[in-house]
Every structure is written in structure tokens, then in C-alpha cells.
Amino acid sequence: MFDFFEFCNEMLCVADNRGYFTRVNQAWTSTLGWSAEELTSRPYFEFVHPDDLAATIRESQMLRSGTYETVAFENRYRCRDGSYRWLSWRVKFAPGTKELVAAARDVTTDKLQAEALREAKERFAVLATQAPVGIFQSDRNAQCAFVNQHWTELTGLTSEESLGHGWMRAIHHEDLPRVMAKWQNCIENQLEYRDEYRLVQSSGGVRYVIAVARATADADGNLVTYIGTLLDITERKEAEERFQAYMNNSPAIAWAKDEAGRIVYINRTCENRFGIRLADWQGKTDFDIWPPEVAQPLWDNDRKVFAGGNPITVIEKKSNGDDEQSYWMNIKFLFRDRSNRQFIGGIGIDITEIKQTTNDLKSKQDLLRNLIEVQEQEKQFLCREFHDGLIQYVFGAVMLLESCLNKPNAPENMAKISSAISTLRRGIEDGRRVISGIRPDVLDDMGLEAAMQDLVGQFENSGIHITSRCDPEIGRLPNTLQTAVYRVAQEALNNAKKYSGTDVIRIKLTKDNGNLHLEVRDFGNGFDVEEARKRGFGLLGMNERVRLLDGEFLIQSDPDEGTCISVRLPIPKSSEAS
The missing domain is CATH 3.30.450.20 (PAS domain)
Known part of the structure; x- marks a missing residue:
């Protein structure tokens, strides 16, 4: 019996009616730190937490009054280090004695867990409510x-x-x-x-x-x-839907790319403009979508934004398919998401028409400048022709006639007068030649077909064989139309003579469906059309003449493949009826 009491894991004790422990087992020392002598030398109420003392005394009184045979309660007991442990008690009188026997169990851990659970429930209740x-x-x-x-x-x-x-x-x-x-x-x-x-x-x-x-x-x-x-x-x-509606109804295309240049977003305007859907482009780079010569400048500009962090406004080129190019004014800017990842955003406006208008305006400015130069050259040419030709003939005739004034009836003067008349006739012919160079009489007198034949005849001694076919149904045309066709043909023949190295030229002039068609084809060296457009006033002038009459001007040429100039000009309805 003694061994069980002493070595039981629960805290067992015996107390007298004076309020002292008379015996405690080893579990008391291991739990509270007090020795058996210390525990039995003081009233046991001294070890009770002050807040629990009244309740503990009350339980003891109910037991001693006989109200209960056994009482069970919990209180806190002070440890030797000053801390407290929660103990769960069961107390009763020993049979036939006035001594109390009790068993106490350390429930501190259970109490703390229960308190933590209670606090957690309270916190959850507050959280769930608030x-x-x-x-x-x-x-x-x-x-x-x-x-x-x-x-x-x-x-x-x-x-x-x-x-x-x-x-x-x-x-x-x-x-x-x-x-x-x-x-x-x-x-x-x-x-x-x-x-x-x-x-x-x-x-x-x-x-x-x-x-x-x-x-x-x-x-x-x-x-x-x-x-x-x-x-x-x-x-x-709703904000996302409003933003999406705003982006999808914007007249500007919009897009976003990650740091690797992969597309993560495009708006509906962009989808419709290029005939694709986001899924078609998502995750792709410009190099996956555009030809290298288009993609590289796009990526270079993107890298400028990533490197500098500042927005840029650039004009960029994209391909519409079928070799058609479009030009865009794009604003590119940097932004970050919630994870601080960098993206580049872009907004673009199609300025292809503006670009074309600008190019057309520049072409017209170049044309006007060249027209002014040509006018000055023509003035110089006329001055030179009249000074070296017509005026010299007239001056010579005047000198001959003046020499006859002193002896008007002298026989030798008849030869001088005859010579003066011949000189004036040569002057008249020379003047006609100059005037014909400005505008051939045959064009006004006999019409376009005769003028074209006359033009071909001017190249008889050039070493070039020219074949010409004119539709006899062409008839009489407005002067502006005849002049445009004549000048285009004249410029095309002169260019072929100067630059092509050809020995054969074919000219075809036809009429159908209310349109006049001119084709001038040589079989010479050919040239790069785009380069020629930049340098050659002749091509620009021909194109402008045709455009002013609502016509179409087409030139096809490749190195060593020859050149073909095609013109379509609408014939006014009144001219067709006549």
C-alpha cells in the first residue's frame, strides 16, 4: 500500500482537520517543486491562488458539513518558482477518521488548450461577424x-x-x-x-x-x-467589363507584351484590323508574326522602352498581307502588374493614308519644283533658239535690205533682195520648228493618230525600229486628252532612246469601254522602278499628267528585262458621243 501511494503518478495526499498536509507523495515534488517537508509545514490554503481561495474553502466546508461525501473541484496551486499549475481535485474523508484523503491531477495543459480553443472560437466568431x-x-x-x-x-x-x-x-x-x-x-x-x-x-x-x-x-x-x-x-x-468595352470600341489598336516580347493582350480593334483573334497571337513574338525586316524595328523600339523606362512615339510599318504595307503611329510605354513584372503597352493609329498623302504632297512639291526648273529651261531654250536662229535670219535679211536703200533700182540689188527673202523663209521654217517642239501643229490640225505617226517619224534616224499601231476608232478627242497621251508617248520614247539601249520599241494606242489605252514597250536594259521614281522627273511628270485626268499610270521594268509603260485614260462621255 505504501509503495502505491508513494509512486502513483497522481498527486496523492492526506490532510488533518487543522488544514495541514500530513503526507504527500513524490508526484507533488515533481509537479510543484516543493519538498514534502515544505508542503507539510504550511497550511495547504497558503498554496492556493488568491483568486481561487474562496471557492476552495467553500468546497472544503461543504465536505466537512456532510453535504457531500466527496467533492471535486479545480484550482491553481503555487509552484516553488512562483508560477501556478491547475489541479483537478477529488477529496473525501478517510473511513472512520477525521483525516481527508485526496487525489490531485495536473490539468494545466488541458486548461491551456481549452483556453486557447475558447479564444480561437471567440476570434473566429469575431472574424466571421466582422x-x-x-x-x-x-x-x-x-x-x-x-x-x-x-x-x-x-x-x-x-x-x-x-x-x-x-x-x-x-x-x-x-x-x-x-x-x-x-x-x-x-x-x-x-x-x-x-x-x-x-x-x-x-x-x-x-x-x-x-x-x-x-x-x-x-x-x-x-x-x-x-x-x-x-x-x-x-x-x-464591372470595371474590367467597362475597360474591355472601352478598349474594344477604341478606334486605336492596343496591345501588351511581356519582357520577352510575347503578346499577352490585343483589343478587338487590333483583331479586326489584322483579321485574327487573341488566341492566334497570344504568346507569340513579332518575329513569329511579321517578316524579319518588319519585326526587327518593332522589337528594337520595344527594347528602347524597356531600357529607358520612358514612353516613346514612333512610326512603324506592318504588313497587311499580299505585300501591302501599312504605317502606324504607335505610342509605347512601360507598366508593371501586381507582381512587379514589367510589360510594354502600345496604342497605335493607322496613318497609312496620311503617309501616302504626305508622300503625294512631297511628290507634288518635287514636281512643282521640277516644273519651275523646266519652265526656266524652256525659256532659256526659246531665248537661245530665237537668238541663234530666227533673230539671226531676220538680222541678216535686214542688213541685206538696208544695203539696197541707197540704190533701190540698181540691178545688183535684185540678188540681195532675193537672198533676203530666202533668209526670211529660213527664219520662218526655224520658227515653225521651235513652235512644233513646244506643241506640234499636226496635233491640233489632224488629231492624235497623225501626231503619233509624226512623233514616230522623228526617230527614223535614231537607229531604233519603232512599230506603231493606232485604233482607227479613236476619232477626235479633247485637246487635254490628246496632249497627255502625246506627251507621255514622247517622254517614254525619249527615255527609251537615252537609257534603254534597245533597238526595238512597240507603241499601241487603243480604245475600249470608254477608255483610251496607251502602251509603250521596249526590250532594253530595264531598271529599278522605285529608285527611278525617286530620281526621275520624267516618270513623275508622266504619272501626274495621267492622274490629273483621273487615269491610271503603270510602269513595269526589271533589269535586263525591258520596260513597259501602260496608261489608261477615261474618255469624257461627250467626246464618245461625238
């Missing part, structure tokens, strides 16, 4: 066991209506099948649940929410419950 999110708990069958007040406000259901499978009534009917399928998959695999869906409130209003729930399992890994939250994202969703 949290600006819906909170819910469901079991392994997706049956709801708890919802907080905010959850009921979001769904429009009461707490009672939400329990079990009642919570499903709040989910939009279009989203419910997807939500349930995802819940089932998460439950079967104990996965975190995360989804966006719509709630339909009893008032008919729709709210967008994000639901997140995590599984809790028992010690054996079996699913016990899911605890989750419901976050109202209606304002964010």
Missing part, C-alpha cells in the same frame, strides 16, 4: 454546415436556407453545373477549391464572386470539412 467576406463551412458531400452574416448578405439567403444543399439556390443557373463539377473534383482529390461565378440575389441583382476553400483532414488523412471564403468582385468585374 470580416468583409462571406465565410462558409461544408462537409465531404458539399453540404453547408455554417455561413456567416456577410455570406447571407451576398446571397440573399438566410443562414437556415443556406444549410445543406440550399446554398446552390444562390448560384446563377448557367454557372451551377460548372461549380458543382469543380466541387466534386476537389472533394474527391482533397484539392483547394478556387472559382469565379455569379450569385443571383432574391432581389434579382447579380453579384460576381471569387470562392476559395481549403480541405481539412483528420489524423488518418480522411477529409473532414472544407472552410472557405466568398469575395465580392462585382465592382472589379
Whole structure:
């Protein structure tokens, strides 16, 4: 009996009616730190926490009064180091004596755990009440066991209506099948649940929410419950929809790329402009989409933004397919997402027409400048021709005639007068030659077909064989139309003579469907058309003559392949009728 008392794990003791321990076992020392002598030398009430003393005395009095045979209570006992331990007591009188026998068990850990659990429950209750999110708990069958007040406000259901499978009534009917399928998959695999869906409130209003729930399992890994939250994202969703509507209805294209140059976003305007969808371009770089000569400048400008961090405005070229190019004024800028990742954003306006208009204006400025130069050259030419030709003939005739004034009837003067007449005739012919160079008489007198034949005749001694075919149905045409065709043909023949090295030229002039067609083809060296457009006033002048009459001017040429100039000019209705 002694050994059991001494070595029992519970704290066993005997106390007399004076309020002293008369005997304690070793568990007291190991639990509280006091020796047996210290414990038995003081009244046992001295070891009780002051806050628990009154209740402890009350329990002792009820036992001594015979109200109870055994009392059970808890109190805190002071340890030797000044701390306190919670003890759970069972006390009774020893049979046939006035001594108390008691067993005390250290429940400090249980008390602390219970207190922590109580505090946790209180914190959860406060959190569930005050949290600006819906909170819910469901079991392994997706049956709801708890919802907080905010959850009921979001769904429009009461707490009672939400329990079990009642919570499903709040989910939009279009989203419910997807939500349930995802819940089932998460439950079967104990996965975190995360989804966006719509709630339909009893008032008919729709709210967008994000639901997140995590599984809790028992010690054996079996699913016990899911605890989750419901976050109202209606304002964010509506803001996203407004932004998306704004971007999709913007007349400007918009896009975003990551640091590797991969496209992460394009707006609908961009999709429609290039005939694609976001999925077609997402994750691709400019080099995956455009030819290298187009992609490289785009990427170079992107890198400038990434390197400098400042927005830039640039004019960039893109391909529309079928070798057609478009020009864009693009604003590129840097931005970061919530994870501080860098992206480049862009907004672009199609300026192809503006670019073309600018180029046309520059061409017209070049043409005007060259026309002024040509006018000056023509003035110099006329001055030179009249000075060296016509004026010299007239001056010679005047000198001859003046020499006859003193002896008008002298026989030798007849020869001088005859010579003067011949000189004047040569002057007249020379003047006609100059005038014909400016505008051939045959064009006004006999029409376009005769003028074309006359033009071909001027090249008889050039070493070039020219064949000409004119449609006899052409008839009489307005002067502006005849002049344009004549000058284009004249310029084309002169260019072929000077630069092509050809010995054969073919000219064809036809009429059909209310249009006049001119074709001048040589079989010489050919040239780069784009380079020639930049340098050659002749091509620019021909093109402008045709454009002013609402016609079309086309030139085809390749090195060593010869050149073909084609012109289409609409014939005015009144001219066709005549």
C-alpha cells in the first residue's frame, strides 16, 4: 500500500482537520517543486491562488458539513518558482477518521488548450461577424454546415436556407453545373477549391464572386470539412467589363507584351484590323508574326522602352498581307502588374493614308519644283533658239535690205533682195520648228493618230525600229486628252532612246469601254522602278499628267528585262458621243 501511494503518478495526499498536509507523495515534488517537508509545514490554503481561495474553502466546508461525501473541484496551486499549475481535485474523508484523503491531477495543459480553443472560437466568431467576406463551412458531400452574416448578405439567403444543399439556390443557373463539377473534383482529390461565378440575389441583382476553400483532414488523412471564403468582385468585374468595352470600341489598336516580347493582350480593334483573334497571337513574338525586316524595328523600339523606362512615339510599318504595307503611329510605354513584372503597352493609329498623302504632297512639291526648273529651261531654250536662229535670219535679211536703200533700182540689188527673202523663209521654217517642239501643229490640225505617226517619224534616224499601231476608232478627242497621251508617248520614247539601249520599241494606242489605252514597250536594259521614281522627273511628270485626268499610270521594268509603260485614260462621255 505504501509503495502505491508513494509512486502513483497522481498527486496523492492526506490532510488533518487543522488544514495541514500530513503526507504527500513524490508526484507533488515533481509537479510543484516543493519538498514534502515544505508542503507539510504550511497550511495547504497558503498554496492556493488568491483568486481561487474562496471557492476552495467553500468546497472544503461543504465536505466537512456532510453535504457531500466527496467533492471535486479545480484550482491553481503555487509552484516553488512562483508560477501556478491547475489541479483537478477529488477529496473525501478517510473511513472512520477525521483525516481527508485526496487525489490531485495536473490539468494545466488541458486548461491551456481549452483556453486557447475558447479564444480561437471567440476570434473566429469575431472574424466571421466582422470580416468583409462571406465565410462558409461544408462537409465531404458539399453540404453547408455554417455561413456567416456577410455570406447571407451576398446571397440573399438566410443562414437556415443556406444549410445543406440550399446554398446552390444562390448560384446563377448557367454557372451551377460548372461549380458543382469543380466541387466534386476537389472533394474527391482533397484539392483547394478556387472559382469565379455569379450569385443571383432574391432581389434579382447579380453579384460576381471569387470562392476559395481549403480541405481539412483528420489524423488518418480522411477529409473532414472544407472552410472557405466568398469575395465580392462585382465592382472589379464591372470595371474590367467597362475597360474591355472601352478598349474594344477604341478606334486605336492596343496591345501588351511581356519582357520577352510575347503578346499577352490585343483589343478587338487590333483583331479586326489584322483579321485574327487573341488566341492566334497570344504568346507569340513579332518575329513569329511579321517578316524579319518588319519585326526587327518593332522589337528594337520595344527594347528602347524597356531600357529607358520612358514612353516613346514612333512610326512603324506592318504588313497587311499580299505585300501591302501599312504605317502606324504607335505610342509605347512601360507598366508593371501586381507582381512587379514589367510589360510594354502600345496604342497605335493607322496613318497609312496620311503617309501616302504626305508622300503625294512631297511628290507634288518635287514636281512643282521640277516644273519651275523646266519652265526656266524652256525659256532659256526659246531665248537661245530665237537668238541663234530666227533673230539671226531676220538680222541678216535686214542688213541685206538696208544695203539696197541707197540704190533701190540698181540691178545688183535684185540678188540681195532675193537672198533676203530666202533668209526670211529660213527664219520662218526655224520658227515653225521651235513652235512644233513646244506643241506640234499636226496635233491640233489632224488629231492624235497623225501626231503619233509624226512623233514616230522623228526617230527614223535614231537607229531604233519603232512599230506603231493606232485604233482607227479613236476619232477626235479633247485637246487635254490628246496632249497627255502625246506627251507621255514622247517622254517614254525619249527615255527609251537615252537609257534603254534597245533597238526595238512597240507603241499601241487603243480604245475600249470608254477608255483610251496607251502602251509603250521596249526590250532594253530595264531598271529599278522605285529608285527611278525617286530620281526621275520624267516618270513623275508622266504619272501626274495621267492622274490629273483621273487615269491610271503603270510602269513595269526589271533589269535586263525591258520596260513597259501602260496608261489608261477615261474618255469624257461627250467626246464618245461625238
